[in-house]
Amino acid sequence: MKKFQAQPGFVVQAYKFALDPNATQETALRSHCGAARASYNWAVGWVSASWWQRRAEQSYGIGEAGLTQWRPWSLPSLRKEFNQVKRTDPRFASWWEENSKEAYNTGLANAAAAFDNYAKSKQGKRRGKSKGKQVGMPRFKSKRKARLSCRFTTGVIRVDADGRHVTLPRLGTIRVHEPTAKLLGRVQAGTARILSATVRHERGRWFVSFQTEVKHEIHRVARPGVAVGIDLGIKTLAVMADSTGEIRQAPNPRHLDSALKQLRRASRAVSRRQGPDRRTGQKASKRWERANATRNKVHHRVANLRADALHKLTTAVTAEYGTVVVEDLNVAGMLRNRRLARHIADAGFGEIRRQLTYKTRRNGCRIVVADRWFPSSKTCSGCGAVKAKLPLHVRTYECDTCGLVIDRDDNAALNLATLAAAATTGTGVAGDQDTPKVSKPRGADHKTRTTLPRRKTGTGRAGGATLPHQRQTEARDRTQTAALTLW
Secondary structure, eight states, X not given: OOOOOOOTTEEEEEEEEEBOOOHHHHHHHHHHXXXXXXXXXXXXXXHHHHHHHHHHHHHTTOOGGGSOOOOOOSHHHHHHHHHHHTTTOTTTTTTGGGSOHHHHHHHHHHHHHHHHHHHHHHTTSOOOSSTTOOOOOOOOOOTTTSXXXXXXXXXXXXXXXXXXXXXXXXXXXXXXXXXXXXXXXXXXXXXXXEEEEEEEEETTEEEEEEEEEEEOOOOOOSEEEEEEEEEEOSSEEEEEEETTSXXXXXXXXXXXXXXXXXXXXXXXXXXXXXXXXXXXXXXOOHHHHHHHHHHHHHHHHHHHHHHHHHHHHHHHHHTTEEEEEEEOOOHHHHTTOTTTHHHHHHHXXXXXXXXXXXXXXXTTOEEEEEOTTOOTTTBOTTTOOBOSOOOTTOOEEEOTTTOOEEEHHHHHHHHHHHHHHHHHHTOSSEEOSSSOOOSSOTTXXXXXXXXXXXXXXXXXXSTTOOOTTSSEEOOXXXXXXXXXXXX
C-alpha cells in the first residue's frame, strides 16, 4: 500500500469516533474483520509454503537450479494471486462476495508489511519492539485472539452532513455515538480531507478512525520560554518543576485500585459459571458469557478513565510550557518488580511519554529526554552534589554538602528542569528529537549487564529442525523492494 505524503502546510491526523451499529451492521463489521484475518492467514501460508518446500527439496539433495521458486510477498503480487484463487479456494469461494474488497486488501497489506519487517530485521536494518531482538517470522492469526480491524481506502468514505452518521463502503450509513462536528466542520471548510477509515472493535465497542489531511495550525503555548521537568512516580503520578522554581503535583488517580473490589466480585461470579474449555471442546454457558461481559465492563471503564486522565494531564502540560523534560524510563524492567508491577502498569508511564512526544510536536515546542542513567534523584538541586546511594524507601533528600532538605520527587523534577538549558548548549546529558544523547552523564554509573549467548541453530521449539529462512542470499523478485532469498 502506497504511503501517503502530506502536502506542504498539511499534516496527517486521525479522528476517532465510537459507533452505534445495529445488529445487522455489527454482523457485517465482524464479517469484514474476519475476511481481513482470513486473507492475512492465506498470504502467510502461501508465502511460507515455498520456504518449507525448498527446505524439503534441499534435504533430498536437489540442486539450486531445481528448487521451487520463491514466492513474492509484495502487495501487488499477493493481490494478483489472491484474485486468481478466491473463486476456487474452498476457504473463500462460498462467501468472499459478501464483503468489500478493502477487507481482503487489509489482510494482504498487513501480511506484506509483516514480511517486509521480517526481511529488514534479517538484514539488520531494524529491530523488534524489544531491544536487541529480531522481528520473528509472520504467524497465523487466531480467530479467538485476533483483534477485529478493517481499513477502507477507496469507495464512499464520508462524514454525513447531519453530524450523527458516517458512511463506509458496503457497510452503508452507520450512526455514531458522539457528534462528528469537529471533523465535519473542517471538511466543509476545506481545511481537511479524508484519506482512509479504519473500523476496530476494542473495549467492548466499535470505533471508526478517519485518517485525514488537515491544515497544520500551531497552537502557541502559554509560557514558551519556560521549561518543565516531569518526574513520574506511583505515590504522586507526576511532579512538575519548571525553570522558575515552581513545583506542581499531579495526584495518581489509581483507577485500578478503586475498582479492585468490584473486579474481584465479578471475577468470582465468572469462576462459578461453566466456562469454555478448548481441551475438551466444552462451550461456555449463557450465564458465563453474561458474567464475563460484566467483568469486562469493569476493565473497560478503568481503561477509559485512565486514558481520559492521561490525556488531560499531557494536554495541560504541552499547552503551557515550551520545553518538556522527561526521563527515559525502563518501564519493561520496572514491571518485573512483582510488588509494584500492578501500580506501575496502572500509572501508564509509557503512555504519558508517547502523548507528550506527539503533543509537543503539534504545539511547536520540544521534548527533551534525559539519559536513563542520569542521577536525577541522587543529585542535589541546590549545589549539584551527587550521592553514592539513595535507597528507594528514602523519600526525603538530605544533601551532605549544602544541607538542603527537600522531597525526593521534587528534587528530581528540579534537576530535570535544569537539563533544558544543558540540552540547548550541548553540555548536558539530555537529548531531544534532533540531538543525540550524551553517553557519559554526570555522576552516573552504568550498571554492567551480562548478555546471554544467542540460542544455537536447531534448539528452538521446532524439535531441533533448522527453519528454511535461517540464511539469506541476494534478492530475485523485481516486484518487491526488500525480498530476500532465505535458506
